[in-house]
Amino acid sequence: MHHAEHVCAARSQKLTPIRRQVLEALLASHRPLGAYEIIDELAKTTSRPAPITVYRALDFLMENGLVHRIESRNAFLACAHDHGTASMVAFLICDQCGSVGEVPATKVAQSLNDAARTTGFVPKLSVVEITGTCAHCQA
Ligand SMILES: [Zn+2]
C-alpha cells in the first residue's frame, strides 16, 4: 500500500476509497482475480459495489502501473514492482495452482516486436504470458 500511495502522490493522483479497496483485494490474493471476484471480495466488508465502479477503479490502477491485466485469464494482478508503465513484463502463469509471477521481459518483448516489424507489422506488445508449473507446484 505504501508503494501505491507513493505512486499516486508522485503523479498527483488520488487513491480514492474504492481504488484502495480494489487494490487491497488484489494484494491480498495470491492469484489474479476477475472483476466479479473483486466485487465479491469487496462485498464481504462493505456494500456491494457496482461493476462499473470497479472497472473504473481497475482502469485507474492499470494506468498507474499498480495493476496488470492477465489477458488470457481475463483477470487482474496487483503489481508491487516499481517498473514504469511502459516497461515490458512476462507473466508466469501456473496451470496447477493459478498463481502468477512476474519477471521483466523488455529484451524478449523488444526482439519479438523487432521480428514483427521486419514483416511490416506494427506491434503493440506490452506483456508476454507464459504458462507452466510454478516452483511450488513442482515440489
Ligand atoms: Zn508489474
Ligand SMILES: [Zn+2]
Ligand atoms: Zn503453482
